[in-house]
Amino acid sequence: MSTRRLLMFCFGGSLAASVASAEELPPIPKGQGLGVASVSMVIALTCDIHYKRPQVVSDAKALFLKFARKELKDPESATERAFSTARRGVTRQSTKQYTKASCDQLGRMLRRELAR
Structure with a gap:
């Protein structure tokens, strides 16, 4: 596995952990956008299934x-x-690991990144 791919997975994992526990999510590092966006899509889909958040899914797909x-x-x-x-x-x-607040945080992060 290449170093870049390994870093992408590490950041994706940290994003998933951040969504579950942090107040605000960090900005996406340069060169890691696709990996973070793909992890965001998975989390957004789980938020939509459990909390009915279709806008988060649309934003993740757009990102x-x-x-x-x-x-x-x-x-x-x-x-x-x-x-x-x-x-x-x-x-x-898989939806049970994310709370309503963590889905809201993901939504804010996605909107912030789309605005850049």
Whole structure:
């Protein structure tokens, strides 16, 4: 596994932990956007299943597309593939680790990153 990929997974894991426990989420580091956005999609889908937050899902998908446009040749299809993969990985059991407050924090972080 490459160092960049390992760092992406580490940051994604820390994002998931931050969503569950922090007051505000940190900004996304340069070069890690796609990894963070894909983790955000999974968390957003769990928030939508448990707390009915479709806007968070839309924002997470838009954030992935934003980073995909910078790094990939076919950003739209990459976004759809990532969303489909995220959707397959989310179950009702996985929704129990996120609270309403953590979903709100994720929503704020997504809106902040989309505004940049």
